[in-house]
Amino acid sequence: MTEKIMARSKVDFPPDQSIGYLIRATYRTYIQDLEARLAEHDIPIGMWYFLRALWHQDGVTQRELSERVGSMGPTTAEQLNNIEARGYIVRKRSDTDRRKIHVHLTPKGRKLRDTLLPLAQRNNSDALRGFTAAEIETLRLSLFRIMENFGPRRANIGASRESMQNGKHKPVATRD
Amino acid sequence: MTEKIMARSKVDFPPDQSIGYLIRATYRTYIQDLEARLAEHDIPIGMWYFLRALWHQDGVTQRELSERVGSMGPTTAEQLNNIEARGYIVRKRSDTDRRKIHVHLTPKGRKLRDTLLPLAQRNNSDALRGFTAAEIETLRLSLFRIMENFGPRRANIGASRESMQNGKHKPVATRD
DNA sequence: TCGAATTAGTTCGGAGCCTAACTAATTATG
C-alpha cells in the first residue's frame, strides 16, 4: 500500500529489458546447475575451471592457466592450492625460468576427467535443448560480439578467436 | 616442453566450445565493465541491483526485492544494510504483517537514479553496438530459452515472462 | 655490466553470494 510505482516516470528502463540483466540471470541459472552437478562428485565449482583447462592441456604454467580460465593470479593460486591439497596436481618450478611454475596432473587428477567431463557436456546440451545448430552458432557469435564490444582486449578471455572452428566469425573492430 | 596436449585424445571438448563457458566469459566482461563504471560514482556492484529495482518500484518488501533481483535472503539483507548505512533507503516494518519489512528510497537515494540509470543504458547499448533489433530479439529469446532449459521454475529469476513486450516469446515447456 | 623495468607468483584483505540454522510472526488445521 505504501508502494509507489515509478515505472513510467521520466526514464523507464526496467531491469529485465537490460541485456546485462539477462546475461547475469542466465549465467546464474547456468552456474547453479553446474554447481549442483559437481557437488555430487564433491568438486567445488572453483576447482572445476582449472581442472578442465588442465585436462585439455597439461603442464602449463599458472600464468597460462589464468589466461585460459579467465581468472586473476590470486584466484589461480588459491584454487591450485586446493587442487594440489587434494592430490590432483603437482607443481614444478621451471628449470629454464625459475619464476615459472608448471602444473601437472597426477594420475588421480587425470582419472577424474572420465567421470567429470561428461558432466560439462550434459550441462551444455541441456542448456541448448531445442536449439538448432544455426541458432547455436548465432548465439555463440552474439556472445563473442558482446565480449568484443565490452573490451576488445578482453575478448579472448573465455575463448580464443581461432576456436571458432569454421571461421564464420565476423571480425568486428579488430583494433589492428 | 613438458607440456602434453591431450586435446585430441578420446573425448575432446575444449572449454571454449562450451556454451556455459561462453556465458561465463560474457558475464565476466559485462560485470567488470559495469563495475568499473559504477566505481566512478562510488557504488559497489552489490548495491546496484537493489537500487535499480527500487528505482523501478519503491516500497516493496525485502522478499519481493530478492525475487526481482534474483538473490537469496541473506544477500538482500546484507546489501540493504549497506545501502541503508549510506542513507539511500529506510526500512519500515509493515503494520499489517509485522514479519514484513518495506524498503523505501530516501530523497538522497531517489536522486541517485538520474545520474546512475543512464550508466545502465550506456552499458547496455555499448554491449549491443552493431546489433540489429532482430539480432537483439533473437539473443534475448535464446537467453530465455536457456534459462528455461536449466530449470523451468527458475526461468523467471531475471525477468518475468510478460516483460517480453511483443509476446513473441515461444512458451517452452510451460510446466502445466 | 649494472640498475631499471618487466614478469611470475604469493599474501592479505575485502566484496559478493550462497546454504544452514535460527527467531519471530502469521496462517492453517484439527
Place this chain on the structure above:
DNA sequence: CATAATTAGTTAGGCTCCGAACTAATTCGA
C-alpha cells in the same frame, strides 16, 4: 482455540573472486 506449518528476515560461516602490495627472477638498456 491451540498447535503445526509456513513465511519473512537475520546470523554465522564458507566459497569464489579480485585489487593492492609484496618477493623473486629475468630481461632490457645505457
